[in-house]
Amino acid sequence: MLNQSEKSYCEALLALKHKDYRVAANHFDAAALHFKDNREFNLLKETTNLLLTVKAERQELDSKDKIEIEEVFSYGQEENLR
Amino acid sequence: MSYGDALQSLENLLESFLERAVAAKEERLRVLSGVSRLDDIAHTTKDGGDITESLGEWFAEHNSWLSGDGLRPADALRINEILTEIREGLTTSADTSPALDKLGSEIDRWGQRATSTAQKLVLKRGPETPTEPAEGSIALFDRVLKRVANLYADSSGSRQHILSALDDSLESAKEQKSKDALLLSAFIIYYLKLNNYLVDPYVKRLKEAESVIKSEKRHA
Numbered sequence: 001m002l003n004q005s006e007k008s009y010c011e012a013l014l015a016l017k018h019k020d021y022r023v024a025a026n027h028f029d030a031a032a033l034h035f036k037d038n039r040e041f042n043l044l045k046e047t048t049n050l051l052l053t054v055k056a057e058r059q060e061l062d063s064k065d066k067i068e069i070e071e072v073f074s075y076g077q078e079e080n081l082r
Numbered sequence: 083m084s085y086g087d088a089l090q091s092l093e094n095l096l097e098s099f100l101e102r103a104v105a106a107k108e109e110r111l112r113v114l115s116g117v118s119r120l121d122d123i124a125h126t127t128k129d130g131g132d133i134t135e136s137l138g139e140w141f142a143e144h145n146s147w148l149s150g151d152g153l154r155p156a157d158a159l160r161i162n163e164i165l166t167e168i169r170e171g172l173t174t175s176a177d178t179s180p181a182l183d184k185l186g187s188e189i190d191r192w193g194q195r196a197t198s199t200a201q202k203l204v205l206k207r208g209p210e211t212p213t214e215p216a217e218g219s220i221a222l223f224d225r226v227l228k229r230v231a232n233l234y235a236d237s238s239g240s241r242q243h244i245l246s247a248l249d250d251s252l253e254s255a256k257e258q259k260s261k262d263a264l265l266l267s268a269f270i271i272y273y274l275k276l277n278n279y280l281v282d283p284y285v286k287r288l289k290e291a292e293s294v295i296k297s298e299k300r301h302a
Contacts, residue, residue, distance in 0.1 A: 002164075004119040010114045016104045017111070019097070044103060051096040056087045 003036030009041065016048065021055070024048050085115050085226050095112035107279060113157055118163070127171035134181045137168065141188050148192065163187045230266045237266075244270060259298045264291055 012027035028045040035041035106110065107123045120140055123133050130289075147161075169189045172182055227284070238247040248270045254263035267288050275281045 001228055002118060006114075007118050007121065009133070010111070010118045013107060013111050014115060021100075047096055047100055047103075051093065051100065054089055054096065055091045058086065058093060061086050061089065082183050 003034065005031040009035060011020055012044070012048075016044070021048055021052055113153060116140070116147075116158065120161060120164050120168075124167050124171070126167050131273075133168065134179075134185065135184050138181070141185075141192075155235055162193055165192050169193075172185050217238050226265065227264065230269070233262055233266050244274070248274070252284065252287045252291055258288070260294050261295060264288070264295060267291065 008027045008031035012024045012031065015021070015027060015035075024050050028041075028048060031041070032045065034070035123136050123140060126133050126136065147158075153161075156166075169186065172186055172189075176201070233251070233254075236249065237250040238244070241247045241250070248267060251263045251267040251270065254260050255267055271284050271288060272280050274284070
């Protein structure tokens, strides 16, 4: 039988292939103890984590940039636009 | 470039790196993924689940491995081990059907393939010999150290200052082409350097003595 950590590493690579970075990060975490001295593993794991951080940062930045326009009507009449 | 642009650029770079890294491992990943899936099937067998369909699909998908392409001997052996476990599960199972029989014979076919490709690695080494080189170097250095200590005792006995002893030692190294004197000189110079003496002129003389000794060795 295969070691569970080996399977997790494999799942992580497959997730990377499908660009499921969050799933990949979770699988990397599951395999981390077994592969802690594997440089290639650590590089891929840390790059994935960094990518997720960058994506989160971008998302936050994008949400701040959005201008919310709300139309307010009272009694079916347009009162103002803010 | 704005902060947002920089983030976008970094994101693209990281994605591109991961994409290429995975692409470079594509073939290996295909094998590992196949082995992992087979392992899942083996677990299902152990839990008493029906594997007829999943194992049949696995064989169909990985049939090319039987011809020996793209599979390392270690992988072939690993697959064979897992298939053997599955085979044992099938044998102990009370259920029998033509489909299961067919899977059994397919497992046997894979087993034969693994046996034929298995490579035996034989490591050979010569008869045991005492580790003379290591002991020799220790003993050799020990002798040199004693000779150098004696040399220092001789040259420093009548001197008032270590610089005079160094001067004598450098002279011996150069004129008598003495390697021991050269080592002693280097040792004293390093000692003086650590104690903040200006050693540049002595280093220059040491290098001169060293080149004389090297030149003598070449002509010997």
